[in-house]
Amino acid sequence: MRFGRTPEQHAFSEALDDLLGAADVPSASRAWAAGDHSAGLKLWQRLAELGVTGLLVPEELGGMGATPTDLTVALERLGYHGVPGPWIESIAVAPRLLTDTPDADLLERLAAGEALVSVATGSRALDADVAERTYALGATLRRADPGSEQRSVDPTRRLFDVTIGEEVATIDPAPALDLGTLACSAQLLGAGLRLLDDSVAYVKQRTQFGRPIGEFQAVKHLLADVRVALDFAAPLVHHASLTLAPRDISAAKVAAGDAAYLASRTALQVHGAIGYTREFDLSLWILKVRALVGAWGTPAEHRARILALLIDDRLVEAR
Structure with a gap:
């Protein structure tokens, strides 16, 4: 096993640095914390053009069909530049949850950068107010509706109470x-x-x-x-x-x-x-x-x- 990143992964990391280094991410983060998502969503769309939002989405649904290592390359650079938004929920968790469910069609919009997804693993979901769809993850996968906003130690991580709704599928939540x-x-x-x-x-x-x-x-x-x-x-x-x-x-x-x-x-x-x-x-x-x-x-x-x-x-x- 070659224990290291491939040349393609290094190039992907550099491309993300070039894009995010030229953007005013701190200003977008502060606006996001105040509830103004416009700058953050523009950045989301630009990252979608590099394939970030579709990394784990299957190719037949418009994604990249990439590896978890590719995912960590992207998330490391997103963390380095402090990009706001439900990135973990949308690009890591949602593809694993939805691929074999009735909501799999949502992944096409997610891969294109047209939809954000939030996932509540407890009583709250991140950025549920801007997500096209919010899910509650437990023994089954259910849709959820956002409620009141709750304060987070990180203002850019906007947490919302959720009301659990209809069941989408019975799944094993552990891999997601x-x-x-x-x-x-x-x-x-x-x-x-x-x-x-x-x-x-x-x-x-x-x-x-x-x-x-x-x-x-x-x-x-x-x-x-x-x-x-x-x-x-x-x-x-x-x-x-x-x-x-x-x-x-x-x-x-x-x-x-x-x-x-x-x-x-x-x-x-x-x-x-x-x-x-x-x-x-x-x-x-x-x-x-x-x-x-x-x-x-x-x-x-x-x-x-x-x-x-x-x-x-x-x-x-x-x-």
Whole structure:
């Protein structure tokens, strides 16, 4: 097995960076948080033209029929640039949920970037007000209607209560939940990388005692610890995208969440007082990381799942 990204995946990542780097994503994110979706939806359509929205949609439904690894490439860059919207629900979870259901025709519109989908795994759904269709995922797949908006620690993640409606299909929710978790891990990894890059750039220009603070050993050590954590998390995310094994996905989520959270705390520390202000763009990534760490399963839940699966493996080996 070649453990690494293909040239095509590197080119895809670079194309996403070119598109998103030229866009004013922070402004779109702030508008999205205020309920103005126009800039975010324009960005959604431009990403659809690159094939992002149809990555996991089958080719016969107008999608790319791509791999979970391709999905993690996209989600990492979306996390790096802080793009708002129900990306995990729409491009990772919905294709797995809907392909063999009566609502499969919706995937054609999703692949074309004409429809957004939200999925509630509990009592709330992300960006249900802008989604064409919202689903509630449990023992069965059901449609859901959005209700009152609830406050999130990340203002760009607009959460809505849902009222569960008619049943769409009887499904096994585990594969879709695992894909959502994998996508969340990739998004966390991307956000952590962005926080590290912004922190490194800042300490090179911020001076203290006549020297850039990045020259001080203590600051170098802080940022080096973040680099190591992210470099350890990245292979776990990649490996999980190849195996799709529940234990690997949980390990990736824990590692990516821990690394991104360390990046956010370190970024806040090296930026000083300016890092605490909402007006400074750094806050967009700090708050997003804080929300995503607990999304698609908390660290405690995933550590417990890893332990349970390890115990099961040991019991099988002992028989």
